[in-house]
Amino acid sequence: MKRKNFTILLLLLFFGLTYSAPIPFLKPSFLNLKEDLEESTKAGKYLFIMFHQEGCPFCDKMRRVTFQDSEVQSYYTKHFNMVEIDIRGSLEVVDFDGKKTTEKQFALKHGIRQTPVFMFLDKNGNVIAKVPGYIEPREFLLIGRWVVEEHYKRVNLVNFLRENKK
Numbered sequence: 001m002k003r004k005n006f007t008i009l010l011l012l013l014f015f016g017l018t019y020s021a022p023i024p025f026l027k028p029s030f031l032n033l034k035e036d037l038e039e040s041t042k043a044g045k046y047l048f049i050m051f052h053q054e055g056c057p058f059c060d061k062m063r064r065v066t067f068q069d070s071e072v073q074s075y076y077t078k079h080f081n082m083v084e085i086d087i088r089g090s091l092e093v094v095d096f097d098g099k100k101t102t103e104k105q106f107a108l109k110h111g112i113r114q115t116p117v118f119m120f121l122d123k124n125g126n127v128i129a130k131v132p133g134y135i136e137p138r139e140f141l142l143i144g145r146w147v148v149e150e151h152y153k154r155v156n157l158v159n160f161l162r163e164n165k166k
Contacts, residue, residue, distance in 0.1 A: 069137035
């Protein structure tokens, strides 16, 4: 009986640590990034890509903590669509220029070798910024503002964060 209870406890702990609630700004995608960008732009939203890989603890923390923050969910749902790309994945991706590649090749093309990395795009598909690592909710909100309010046209992200963290 004790062994059964211990097994159940381990399973609950495992699933509790790995489960994260749905992310409202995660766009269902067939990885046709050209179409994803067009749909996002028509909806008045920016597109960003979360490069991830299985077993990445910082990717999981983004999903469990930052993406579950109510302010992040509200702001990003209003202004962004997110698509996930597995840097080791073999699924077909249609790039912004319409060319077909794999997730892995797309990640390498953009210099992504570690995860997570968030690649924010302007409405024309140009890369605004690539932001690596786990990002706390408050800072992730500031990054969103930097994109949406087009501060990226006047000030780099590091200076914007420094000026607005106060």
